[in-house]
Amino acid sequence: MIKVSVMYPNSEGCKFDMSYYVDKHMPMVRDKLGAACTNAAVDQGLAGGEAGAPATYIAMGHLYFDSVEAFQESFGPHANEIMADIPNYTDTQPIIQISEVKL
């Protein structure tokens, strides 16, 4: 199983509309990806590791697929439309990582 993590860096004054992300963006993404996307998760950053430190990421979204190929084949045709929705909920530039789920 692989996991595509979209991580939105936190900075002072940055914007992130969590309601839009959870209620509009993620459902739209899952609808476009179809059955290839087996699960999804969303995290809202609360704090960093040191006392009083801010979270490194204001939010993170995770999409699960059986394989990298399953991600690419389902995401590719909708990539432009999905990316075009990002300014509707944030002014940050996300970092994307593909990981293999080991546990």
Place this chain on the structure above:
Amino acid sequence: MIKVSVMYPNSEGCKFDMSYYVDKHMPMVRDKLGAACTNAAVDQGLAGGEAGAPATYIAMGHLYFDSVEAFQESFGPHANEIMADIPNYTDTQPIIQISEVKL
């Protein structure tokens, strides 16, 4: 529910012993945290978002708790012992983030 993510930055030549992490470190951590830790996950970085780009994190570990207090109360007494195990599997310095699970 909250999630404590321990993210190990990737860099050329950095070391990360995934077998030790999954088979030794995480079981030890879960044993120390007890029932307060409701779930755990481990990701191995495969790639970044751009074609040919490396993963930002060589590995990520995630621990789930009912609340920040449940994390702090269970982790605090074992923090030193858990942190002391890090050099046994990596030479990287992890970034820690506490998030609220929204989806």
